[in-house]
Amino acid sequence: MAGRSSQERDGLERQNAALIAVFERAGFDHIAPDIIQPADIFLERSGEDIRARTFVFTDPGGAEMCLRPDLTVPACRYHLSHVEDPSAERRYCYLGPAFRFPDELLSPQEFTQAGLEWFGAGEPVAAEARVLKLTISALEAAGLTRYRVTFGDLGLFSALLDDTEMPARWRQRLRHHFWRPHAFRDLLQSFSVGGGARQSSISPLVSRVAETDALAVVEAEIAARSLPLVGGREPGEIADRLADKAADRRERPLDPAKAEQLNAYLAIAGEASGIDSRFQSIGGSERFAGARNYYARRLFEMEELGLNPRRFHFAAGFGRELEYYTGFTFQIEADVDGGAVTVAGGGRYDNLLSDMGAPSPVPAVGCAIHTDRLRAVLS
Numbered sequence: 001m002a003g004r005s006s007q008e009r010d011g012l013e014r015q016n017a018a019l020i021a022v023f024e025r026a027g028f029d030h031i032a033p034d035i036i037q038p039a040d041i042f043l044e045r046s047g048e049d050i051r052a053r054t055f056v057f058t059d060p061g062g063a064e065m066c067l068r069p070d071l072t073v074p075a076c077r078y079h080l081s082h083v084e085d086p087s088a089e090r091r092y093c094y095l096g097p098a099f100r101f102p103d104e105l106l107s108p109q110e111f112t113q114a115g116l117e118w119f120g121a122g123e124p125v126a127a128e129a130r131v132l133k134l135t136i137s138a139l140e141a142a143g144l145t146r147y148r149v150t151f152g153d154l155g156l157f158s159a160l161l162d163d164t165e166m167p168a169r170w171r172q173r174l175r176h177h178f179w180r181p182h183a184f185r186d187l188l189q190s191f192s193v194g195g196g197a198r199q200s201s202i203s204p205l206v207s208r209v210a211e212t213d214a215l216a217v218v219e220a221e222i223a224a225r226s227l228p229l230v231g232g233r234e235p236g237e238i239a240d241r242l243a244d245k246a247a248d249r250r251e252r253p254l255d256p257a258k259a260e261q262l263n264a265y266l267a268i269a270g271e272a273s274g275i276d277s278r279f280q281s282i283g284g285s286e287r288f289a290g291a292r293n294y295y296a297r298r299l300f301e302m303e304e305l306g307l308n309p310r311r312f313h314f315a316a317g318f319g320r321e322l323e324y325y326t327g328f329t330f331q332i333e334a335d336v337d338g339g340a341v342t343v344a345g346g347g348r349y350d351n352l353l354s355d356m357g358a359p360s361p362v363p364a365v366g367c368a369i370h371t372d373r374l375r376a377v378l379s
Contacts, residue, residue, distance in 0.1 A: 011379070191253065
């Protein structure tokens with residue numbers, strides 16, 4: 001909080017105390033995860049924006065570490081180190097600094113984040129509605145009155161994608177590019193016209209890989225050209241990617257109608273409680289119908305908590321640009337002169353704990369509030 005006047009610091013502390021009090025009264029245990037964290041999961045599962053702005057360094061033992069760029073992953077590590085059964089229900093809240101290289105929207109590079117994480121909830125759909133309610137309640141307790149709520153649902157997208165016949169590696173790549181709409185559409189188009197076999201500067205190499213051992217081709221090419229290895233990629237990783245490209249050329253193109261179905265879904269946006277007719281027009285199998293039912297149940301739970309989904313906006317392509325999310329995602333923007341400022345967001349991330357060492361996926365949903373932005377809005 002360097003550079004602030006004592007009055008500004010006092011105001012921020014009062015605001016943050018009001019936020020965390022809402023979470024503690026709701027039964028969330030206040031924790032203080034470590035500031036210095038292993039960098040692996042942040043670099044592997046966070047969005048490109050966070051990866052590019054994370055403070056990374058090497059410790060004396062050679063391990064890659066970082067200053068935490070947010071507190072969700074540290075809260076997961078805390079949970080895994082403090083419970084015998086990772087699937088056991090636990091509710092945590094926190095308030096502390098996070099660090100990212102600044103951009104035009106975020107200054108300074110150290111900022112304060114308040115939030116909560118709910119692991120192993122017995123009724124996931126009710127937990128999602130409750131987390132959104134608590135986030136809004138905390139913001140209102142701090143004094144925010146003008147705001148907009150936007151949410152998406154990666155569960156709907158995943159159900160539709162799983163219903164589409166294609167190689168598993170194509171699904172994985174499409175999921176990876178969900179947060180990059182232009183790249184997603186280009187990739188989907190490439191799968192629809194010849195299995196993604198667009199010509200490029202490496203096409204001759206792909207052709208050789210298709211006819212012989214991929215690793216042998218890569219090692220021979222590196223030796224013949226004295227090519228340096230960059231980006232930390234080993235010859236085996238390069239060979240695997242080339243082998244995938246060669247396999248893509250042999251695949252049957254994606255049904256254009258299925259590609260259009262995915263594009264049509266991602267174009268859906270509108271008032272959250274009146275969107276089901278748009279979902280219905282997409283079609284889909286029983287899996288997508290089940291995801292639609294889950295969405296409807298979430299709206300019901302929101303209404304049971306006194307929220308009004310008619311005030312919320314749904315966007316099928318909304319995902320908060322964090323690659324660990326798996327289902328419900330939301331964002332809250334404060335209305336200010338000249339535009340809107342994102343002050344809070346969150347969602348469901350059921351695979352993150354198992355990616356970090358839990359023996360099986362654990363239901364998880366949480367939120368984070370950017371307290372410095374909130375204070376600037378309220379001021």
